[in-house]
Amino acid sequence: MLNTDNNRHLINILQLDLLNWFKTAKRNLPFRQTKDPYSIWISEIMAQQTQIDTLIPYYNRFIDRFPDVISLAAASEDDVIKAWEGLGYYSRARNLHQAAKMIVADSNGIFPNRFDQLIKLPGIGPYTGGAIASIAFNEKVSAVDGNVLRVISRYCNSFDDIGAAKTKKSMTQWIESILPAAAGDFNEALMELGALVCTPQSPKCLLCPIRCGCQSFSSGTTDQIPVKKKKQKQITKKMEVGIVKQNGGLFFIRRPESGLLSGMWSFPIAETAAGNGNDIKKKLGDYFPALSDPVFIGESRHVFSHIIWEMTVYGFNLAGMVGETADIPYAQTAADVSEDQTGRTQFKPLSAVDDLALPIAFSKLLTLIKDF
Ligand code: SF4
Incomplete structure (x- = not known):
């Protein structure tokens, strides 16, 4: 990974360019209009296995049906599963329901506002916990998903296998060492860059706001990174x-x-x-x-x-x-x-x-x- 101490100037430019780009280039999504942790939580869980464009109608319907953590906790499991129908991976819906019931039982429906509290809830791992804590509460924690792993691998010209736990751990630590005060925006900007510009195939480097510091772009290795070992066969x-x-x-x-x-x-x-x-x-x-x-x-x-x-x-x-x-x-x-x-x-x-x-x-x- 890029040494942050020796490249402080480059990191400052990365933060500034990425945040400025995000202000104007981010997609206008319903869950971007709010800092409500409940809405961010629902959108992040839905986005785990579903394309953003696909999930929007499901998200709107789900929020209409269960507008807050109290209404979700009070619903029957069959109703929650029904509202999730079509999104697949139903354990996500079951975990949402369980977590909502825990939030109501443990804190009268007040949403936990710290990363370490969030990741104790069922279905909330380090990525989702980091996304909610940083976006809703601006806590300085990272939210590392596949998009972010790809962007950072390329930015640092890293050939480490992004499917390996130790790679994810070292990238998480690296991002946390460079998080600016606007941690939520920075995390979202990295995700958005991965979704819109630094795409898996044919990244749009000429349109990229962080091209000037990108080690992979300057080394001509963008088509070789990220490295991902083949998944187990179905x-x-x-x-x-x-x-x-x-x-x-x-x-x-x-x-x-x-x-x-x-x-x-x-x-x-x-x-x-x-x-x-x-x-x-x-x-x-x-x-x-x-x-x-x-x-x-x-x-x-x-x-x-x-x-x-x-x-x-x-x-x-x-x-x-x-x-x-x-x-x-x-x-x-x-x-x-x-x-x-x-x-x-x-x-x-x-x-x-x-x-x-x-x-x-x-x-x-x-x-x-x-x-x-
Ligand atoms: S310059 Fe290209 S490879 Fe580097 S971060 Fe931007 S889009 Fe990705």
């Missing part, structure tokens, strides 16, 4: 999905509290090698003692960040169990479409599935099964 899993329908009700189960899509409603699903419907039938046997043979309905594919599900969907009838007096576990008679006593399974008519906030992996199957 794993493809063959899955069977079981659709059990009785008198208009579809059978849903809640997923385990940890792991992929944790705690969300889903159709029963099982990993399979054979792909003939018997693996999901076996799993459904935990709930239904007698089922028809699987009937092939269709296929679908869903890509998560590290796993791909190749799903084959099978339909089942509750053999010999028609009618309200049938002896089905968990009181799941055809007439009972509400949650069962365990809260882990339920029948729900297709027309009411919208209330479930079904993950996209499963909601995309609804068109396949509408005629089943």
Whole structure:
């Protein structure tokens, strides 16, 4: 990294040029109109896996629905998940909800105003904590995301792997050693420069406000930096999905509290090698003692960040169990479409599935099964 003691003059120019550029070049985003930590928090969590342009309507809707930490804390988890629908990575919404409840319980809804307090909340790591603390409260802490890592790697002509924890740590320390009094603006300016000018491919160096001090630009290495080692390959899993329908009700189960899509409603699903419907039938046997043979309905594919599900969907009838007096576990008679006593399974008519906030992996199957 650039030695800050020997390059104080360069650092002063960097601060000045970057802050001046940010004043006029920053995008006019709804969460830039406020210093409210709650709004900044929601926008930062949404921005973790979603492009800024894409998240704006989601952000506006979410803030309309839950305008402050108290309304978010008072909502049901299903309502929060529903408001998050379409953004994916639902653990973010669940963490927001948990953190809101903690803020209300611990400090009557007054938002923590220090980095060290913020990072104790679920879902708030050093980046988000730094962004909220510096932007809302102007605390002198850094907020280092992928954009910032790229800008600083290039500015310092660093060939360190930006995926490595020690690189992130040393860059975080370096940025904190050069933060000006306007720490929030400086952090945002670095992020904005990375998003608009110092882009991953073809950085617009000739338009860059910090070009004069950029070591990578002067060395001609901008196309080699940042260095990022290849990510682990995605794993493809063959899955069977079981659709059990009785008198208009579809059978849903809640997923385990940890792991992929944790705690969300889903159709029963099982990993399979054979792909003939018997693996999901076996799993459904935990709930239904007698089922028809699987009937092939269709296929679908869903890509998560590290796993791909190749799903084959099978339909089942509750053999010999028609009618309200049938002896089905968990009181799941055809007439009972509400949650069962365990809260882990339920029948729900297709027309009411919208209330479930079904993950996209499963909601995309609804068109396949509408005629089943
Ligand atoms: S001069 Fe080019 S490489 Fe250097 S910070 Fe600016 S856009 Fe990035």
